[in-house]
Amino acid sequence: MVWMSVKKEPVYVKVAYGVCAMVLMAGVAQAETTPHTAPFTVSQDTYGPSAGAGLCGAEQSCFQVHNTAYKVTEPASSQASVSTQHSSVFDSLSGILNQTLDVIRTLSSGLPSLPFHLSEQNRVVSWVEGLVVFYLFFRLWLAYRRRRAFRRAVQTGKRLINSLADRLQIRRKQLVYQNAYGTTIYDKWEREKAAFMQREMLNCLNEHGYQNYIDRATPELLAYLDKVAFDTPAEPEQKVSNPDVYSPDMNPFDYERYCARLLRQLGWEAIATSECGDQGADVVASRGNTRIILQCKLYTKAVGNDAVQQVAAARQHYGARYGAVVSNAPYTIPAQQLAKTNKIFLLHHDELQRFIRRVEKSSSFRIR
Incomplete structure (x- = not known):
């Protein structure tokens, strides 16, 4: 029943049992042989005929009584016979346990000695304790392996969930x-x-x-x-966008404001229509009697026909004289052909201010 209860205990309790058993084995490993006190003996010299006569006065009868009551014993031969009996019983078992005891003595050599010593006649106790310690260590080793495999199984499952x-x-x-x-x-x-x-x-x-x-x-x-x-995914890092400074990572709406700002630097009234809604125009700029419609495209690929069609429709809607597509990207060949047919300018944003100066120098440009 004791071992069944030990089996059900947690690992740290089993470790405590093992430590207690090792401390006990420390005393066994360092035990010294303690001779037994010899049985009560009476020698013939002490209780001879003269001693018997001194006791009761009947020399011969008293001598026989005393000799019968107090038989002479030989402690050495008696203990030798006991040791012989014990060794004959446990010699076969000692061969099996010697290796286990050597390991236990090696492990317990550094432990403090116990305040008592065990007799050589109690070797069977040390063998049993050796088996107990070996069993505890074996159980702890199995528990450790199972615990390690379980934790690895949990970690494997968590990696699957994360993926x-x-x-x-x-x-x-x-x-x-x-x-x-x-x-x-x-x-x-x-x-x-x-x-x-x-x-x-x-x-x-x-x-x-x-x-x-x-x-x-x-x-x-x-x-x-x-x-x-149920965990809320982390929000992606917001890219810094400044309408006053061009960046390929800027917000498309800030790109429209950036283009409008370039026109305002030249004295034009420019409004980014994303703030008030558009009809295919991203920027509406005017100065005097001249109005310009811009379609701004912040792209990572070439700009196609759609942008040209949008700015052409917006120019007619707003009654503007000029229409242009402004982008950081190149333009496809169909877009270039359609722009030439509809008299739409295809510009890079670095060309925008130069284009405005050309417009201002044209004969159709008038300031009120």
Whole structure:
């Protein structure tokens, strides 16, 4: 019953048992042979005929009584016979346990000695204790291996969950909802988690040889799955955008404001229509009787026909004299052909101010 209770204890309790057994074995390893006190003996010299006569006066009868009551014993031969009996019984067992005891003595040599010593006749106690210590160490070793395998199984499951975090978050949003009464319903999500553990998680643990730990690891993995699925993903780092300074990473709306700013630097009234709505025009600029419509495109690829069509329609809508597409990117050949037909200018933003100066020098340009 004792060993059954030890088996059910946590690992740290088993370690405590092992340490206690080692401390006890320290005394066994350092034990010294303690001779037994010889039995009570009476020699013939002490209780001879003269001694008997001195006691009761009947020399012969008293001598026989005393000789019968106090027989002479030989302690050395008696102890030798006992040792012989013990050694004959345990010689076969000692051959098996010698190696175990050597290991135990080596481990316990650095431990403090006990305040008592064990007799050589109690060797059986040391052998039994050696077996107990060996068993405890064996059980601790098995518990350590199982614990290590379990932790590795949990870590493997968590890596799988992390690799599927984005998909789990989408499924959670799809399956967790509020009913007409405002109660959050998790039924479909719970079924989804159970199916995930039975399929994806079990297959993953099978591949790594941890399938025996699926039942034990399931509560911890389910809790971690919920944590990942309900976690709000981190917001992507916002790129710094300044409408006063051009950057290929700037916001498209700030790019429109940047182009309008270039026109205002030359004395034009320029408005970015993203602030008030547009009809295909991103910037409407005017000075005197001249109005210019700009379509601003912050692209990473070549600008196509759509931009040319939009600015051509906006020029007619606003009654502008000039229309231009301004971009940081090149233009496709079809866009260049369509722009030539509709008299639309295709510009890079670095060319915008130079284009405005040419407009100001044209004969059709008048300032009120």
